[in-house]
Every structure is written in C-alpha cells, then in structure tokens.
Amino acid sequence: MTIGSDLLQRYSGAMVQVFGQPQLVLATGHGCWVTDVDGKRYLDLLSGIAVNALGHGHPALVQAVAKQAEQAIHISNFFTSEPAILLAERLLAISAAPAGSGVFFANSGTEAIEAAIKLSRRTGRTRLVALEGSFHGRSTGAVALTHKAAYREPFEPLIPDVSFVPPNDEAALSAVIDDRTAALFIEPIQGEAGVREVSADYLRLARELTSRHGALLVLDEIQTGIGRTGRWFAHQAAGIVPDAMTLAKGLAGGVPIGALVTFGRRITGLLAAGQHGTTFGGNPLACAAGLAVLDTIEREDLLGNALRVGSILDDLDSLDVAGVAATRGRGLLRAIELSGTPAPAAMAAAREAGFIVNAVTPTALRLAPPLVISEGELTSFVDALPAILEAARSVT
Numbered sequence: 001m002t003i004g005s006d007l008l009q010r011y012s013g014a015m016v017q018v019f020g021q022p023q024l025v026l027a028t029g030h031g032c033w034v035t036d037v038d039g040k041r042y043l044d045l046l047s048g049i050a051v052n053a054l055g056h057g058h059p060a061l062v063q064a065v066a067k068q069a070e071q072a073i074h075i076s077n078f079f080t081s082e083p084a085i086l087l088a089e090r091l092l093a094i095s096a097a098p099a100g101s102g103v104f105f106a107n108s109g110t111e112a113i114e115a116a117i118k119l120s121r122r123t124g125r126t127r128l129v130a131l132e133g134s135f136h137g138r139s140t141g142a143v144a145l146t147h148k149a150a151y152r153e154p155f156e157p158l159i160p161d162v163s164f165v166p167p168n169d170e171a172a173l174s175a176v177i178d179d180r181t182a183a184l185f186i187e188p189i190q191g192e193a194g195v196r197e198v199s200a201d202y203l204r205l206a207r208e209l210t211s212r213h214g215a216l217l218v219l220d221e222i223q224t225g226i227g228r229t230g231r232w233f234a235h236q237a238a239g240i241v242p243d244a245m246t247l248a249k250g251l252a253g254g255v256p257i258g259a260l261v262t263f264g265r266r267i268t269g270l271l272a273a274g275q276h277g278t279t280f281g282g283n284p285l286a287c288a289a290g291l292a293v294l295d296t297i298e299r300e301d302l303l304g305n306a307l308r309v310g311s312i313l314d315d316l317d318s319l320d321v322a323g324v325a326a327t328r329g330r331g332l333l334r335a336i337e338l339s340g341t342p343a344p345a346a347m348a349a350a351r352e353a354g355f356i357v358n359a360v361t362p363t364a365l366r367l368a369p370p371l372v373i374s375e376g377e378l379t380s381f382v383d384a385l386p387a388i389l390e391a392a393r394s395v396t
C-alpha cells in the first residue's frame with residue numbers, strides 16, 4: 001500500500017464526505033509543480049481552482065507571510081492594521097473605483113457574496129437576479145443565487161425573490177430588471193459552468209438597465225479577478241464600472257481572504273456601522289499576503305504573462321487535435337470542450353500523465369494554472385494532450 005492510498009482510506013473515516021473521494025494526497029508545491037506524498041510530481045494546471053496565482057512557494061509570498069506572522073497574525077476589527085489599509089487602497093486603485101468607494105474584507109468568496117446580498121437589501125428592495133449557470137458560493141444566501149439545482153434544492157427554502165435568466169439573452173434581461181430589482185449578480189466568465197463568457201455587450205446592457213432602474217450591478221470576480229484573464233478584472237474589457245464587486249480566490253495567493261468592493265459614496269454608505277462584520281476578515285496576515293500578490297503581479301508583469309501564455313490555448317482549435325471540439329475562455333482561465341471523451345476520464349488520464357486539470361463539466365476540462373506559468377510548461381501539456389485523450393478513450 002502506498003502512503004497516499006493509506007491516507008485516502010483514513011480520509012473517508014475522518015471527514016464529512018461533501019467532496020467525495022479526493023484524487024490525491026498532496027504534500028508540497030514549488031512553482032507550477034506539486035508533489036504527492038509518494039513523491040510523484042504533477043504540473044499544476046488548476047492552481048487550487050484559480051487560487052495559487054503566484055504558484056506554490058513563491059518567495060515574495062512566503063516572505064510576506066513569514067514576516068507578518070512574526071509581527072501580528074490577528075488583531076480583531078476593534079483595531080486595524082497597515083496591511084489592511086494598504087490592500088484596500090490598492091484594490092480601489094486597480095479597480096478604478098471613484099472617490100468614496102470602500103472595501104469590506106472577509107475570508108472567502110461565499111462571504112464576499114453574502115456581504116453583497118446584505119448590501120443589496122439596504123436598497124430597500126429584495127428582488128435578486130442571477131444568471132442560469134451561475135455559481136456564487138455555498139452559504140444559504142450565496143447558494144440561493146447559484147443556479148445548479150443539486151446545490152440549491154436540498155436546502156430550500158432559501159432566501160426568496162431570486163430569478164434566473166439565461167446569460168447573453170438581452171431580451172430576457174431587459175424583461176426581468178425593473179424598479180423592484182435590488183441587484184443583478186453576474187460572473188463575467190462563468191467558471192463553474194464550464195468557463196462560459198458573458199459578452200461585453202451583455203455586460204454593458206446589464207450596466208445600463210441596472211442604472212436606469214436603480215438596481216445594483218454586482219460583478220462576481222471571485223474566479224476571474226486578480227489578473228486571471230490578463231486584466232486585473234475581467235469586466236474591465238467591457239469598459240464598465242459595477243456598483244459592487246466580489247473577490248477571493250487569487251487575491252492572497254492561497255491564504256484565505258474575500259473582499260467586497262463597493263463603488264462610490266452612495267453604495268458604500270448603504271452598510272452602516274454595526275450592520276455587518278466578521279472576526280477574521282481583514283486580518284493583517286491575509287492582507288499582507290494580498291499585498292505581496294498584487295505587488296508580484298505588477299513586478300513580474302503577470303497580466304502580460306497570462307495573456308501571452310494563455311494564447312497558446314487559442315491555437316488549440318486550429319491544431320485540430322483529435323477529441324478537442326472547441327476551447328473557451330481568456331488569459332489563463334480556459335476550458336477545452338471534448339468530443340467523444342468523457343471529461344472525468346480525460347482528467348484521470350492527464351493525472352496519470354502528470355498533469356492536474358479539472359473536469360469542470362461532463363464534457364469539458366478547465367485549466368486555471370498559476371499566473372507565473374511559462375510557455376514551455378503549458379506547451380508540455382498541449383503536446384501531451386493527444387496521447388492523454390487517446391488513453392482516456394481506450395479506458396472508456
């Protein structure tokens with residue numbers, strides 16, 4: 001018995017089974033590579049689901065966390081710290097937020113969404129609109145905005161007054177947004193739905209309709225933000241400014257953090273003292289990690305790297321790889337739609353070949369590698385893909 005299989009057996013005896021059986025027991029990571037407890041190495045093309053933006057063990061992040069841990073890990077929100085203020089200021093600067101904007105720090109994406117739901121209630125309205133295919137998190141509030149029935153229905157009744165409209169259907173959006181709408185929640189690219197893009201025109205219409213009807217436009221950039229698509233935030237490609245934006249995943253490079261950014265004085269003023277809070281949110285450790293991530297993205301031009309290296313996957317369509325039907329996504333958030341190979345089998349074959357990818361739907365693989373990945377590393381996967389798909393077909 002390997003060390004990994006022994007630990008996996010003990011996992012089933014010790015954990016609540018919400019994740020099913022994990023694929024591997026990982027021990028260490030360095031750059032874009034992770035190593036399991038039996039010493040096998042994998043190229044990490046998922047980075048903890050778009051979290052390890054700087055890869056594993058980046059010295060800038062390791063040093064920032066170590067230094068901050070020595071100084072102060074946690075202080076409570078009765079007090080504040082320089083890293084928290086600096087990170088909030090940096091987030092407002094890169095999101096081109098107007099004067100009077102603000103940041104609320106939480107510990108996860110779900111909590112950032114939860115804060116946005118409470119913000120929306122302060123408009124005095126309750127109706128929420130989200131898109132079919134949406135994923136906004138797992139709390140009872142966030143899951144009410146999540147379209148997948150299997151995530152939502154076992155926990156009903158959830159918060160009421162949520163409607164779902166098909167993405168990119170302008171007529172359906174125009175019909176649903178009215179003067180009773182509190183907020184419209186949109187992911188600029190729906191990651192969990194299989195990396196499905198919302199068009200720039202649709203985002204601009206969403207901006208126009210919500211402004212006209214006094215509803216909030218909340219953009220969920222938890223997966224798409226912090227450089228993932230080659231811009232700081234995916235919505236910037238559409239030239240719009242939201243009323244609120246949620247962040248998490250890549251923001252602190254793997255240290256748990258979430259953030260709600262509120263745009264402008266009016267929106268920021270909706271949540272008054274005492275109306276929301278958190279114990280851990282905004283702690284100096286997570287905020288120092290966030291600052292190190294943003295600094296490093298800038299210093300190493302990782303926005304440029306995401307575009308350059310990501311474009312290798314643009315060519316996959318034209319390479320005519322047997323079993324690849326299409327590719328989707330931007331920068332380093334991508335899906336490879338397969339034909340004739342179930343995605344779970346392709347994921348298993350990729351793992352066998354030393355690559356970590358994710359079967360995001362039954363027919364598509366998702367790639368969300370560290371923003372530091374090199375062309376050579378991603379090309380090694382593209383080169384291996386035909387053999388991986390062939391191996392997957394031979395076992396199904």
Ligand SMILES: *Cc1c(COP(=O)(O)O)cnc(C)c1O
Nearest residue numbers: 108109110135136137220222223
């Ligand atoms: C991951 C994700 C969430 C939930 O974040 P957690 O940190 O898992 O709570 C919400 N929205 C989007 C778009 C996500 O990708």
